[in-house]
Amino acid sequence: MSKMTQRKSLDYIKKDYVRTRTLTGSWYLASYKFKFNITHMKPFLEKLKEKKLIGNQCSSCNRVFYPPRQVCGKCLVKPDKWVDIRNTARVSTFAISYLKDPETGEVQERPMVLVHHDGADTTSIAELNPEIDVKDVYVGMPIIAHWRDETVGGLMDIEYYDKFIDDSDDIRYKK
Amino acid sequence: MGRQVAIASAGFSEHASKRSDVSMPELVSEAIEDCLKNAPGVEIGDIDAFVNGNMPAFEGSNIPELWMTDWMGARNKPLLRVTTGGTTGGTVAISGYYTVAAGLPGIDTVLAVAFEQQSQGDTSVGLASVAYGEISILNTLGIPYEQISRLLSAGAAIGVAAYQATTYMNKTKIKEEDLARVVVQNRRNAAKTWWAHLKMPNLTIEEVLDTPYVQYPLRYGMVCPASDGACAMLFTTEEKAKDICDIPVYVNGVASVANETAVLGYDGSGSCQIDPSMQLGAIRSAELTYSQAGISFPRKEIDYAEVYSPFPNQELMWVEKLGLFEEATAPEMYEAGVTAVNGELPVNCSGGVNATNAIGASAMERPAEAALQIMGKASNQVPKTVHTSIGSGWGGSLNLITLMAMSDQPRRKF
């Protein structure tokens, strides 16, 4: 017989105390300092100002990263070649969130999409045109980047993605 | 070289949304008590080393493993704490396995404990620490914080799972009824498991589909609960296990494989997994584990599976990715009852993570329950004899997969 089971079971505690005592406490935890390198992002951000998209390519496995990446996780090689990426994309996957408007209390349906740009091998988060009906969104839907009038050289220069009719035959959605 | 390791026993504490009747060490002590009850030959002095873990920052207290040292009986013994986020439990079990397998002098019997008392800590602080690094980088690159949090829907695992669900549903052409069917099976199984949290013996598919969406395509009724609970497993050598218990369960293969980060990627650079339900890490961990265990035909050789599925679409995805069913056939198997308790290949008879989710402990409860099914001591025991079983784990945004294959025969290939 183990000492653990010989010892009085925890029931004796429960007999004496119906509940444990709860001590509430809080301390400030949400302060962080992260160091990360943005030098590899510079050409990318500057091109965004010209309303152009580029990604960097790994010279070992030829994968194109958009937004650019510092290291290719597959080959442990620094992607050093810049390639152009089209402003057309596909919806790689989506989910619909239901957010309550803090002022009116009305629940809004907002699709959240991951976009897969034509010419890139990665997906990135983005927003669709708020006028697109959530019921019309599907996996593989062709979309096109909608630029802001004034660009500042940041990811927000793409305001949202618009629906468009894809009549090109040269690029097929990669499964 | 390593040596053959056996599981001598496994135990659980009672799970509930708020275990306000016990403190964190008392909760852990409950699981250890239940674990040692199944192995009457073992005294607390016979345990040579301890491994302990929970989801970091979810418990709300600093260095909980030292607080509970006395309650585990670990005073003056080697103690190790491992935390790997959502897969902590799986990693703690694998660490327990490695500690014995290493064959160090004087370390034969190891107790591995995983726990979580979510009602005590601040979950949002824990989740913030998960995603804050990537979010702050995207922030610097020009996306305002409000938009990121909207896009990620507060960064919880459900955001990742909803993306997986959409592509999985698109690929297999299934409806929401198929997801609800998995939930119904899990929660009805949980009703027969003494330690489970969400017990719903009379749940129907219609009731699940009647609940509102949390995030399309996942409804409120499909999402796992937040539980308090703990799990303990006793690892020992092949020779000692034969003395301790009637049916020792041999650990024949373990793997822990990380894959591309979901959704955000590192430095805000996106994910190379164009299809989030592709899960190459799971396929790779299955390959590694099965080759160690000498399993050539997983579908034929595995009799029971516990997979980590907080959301029903993941359960369908994992059973395919871990080689138990052909691609895109899992929904049919659930409909045909193949995965039911009396089916050909029972899955998650404890109710799974979908019915009980004490985050840090969940990934250990899978191999623990799979081991108890081989011993014949499980709460919701399957009627057929289980020779080989697996228990898996999945961790949040990093797509880390842990897997353990167990059998009643020592078959680990060295």
Ligand SMILES: [Zn+2]
């Ligand atoms: Zn590469």
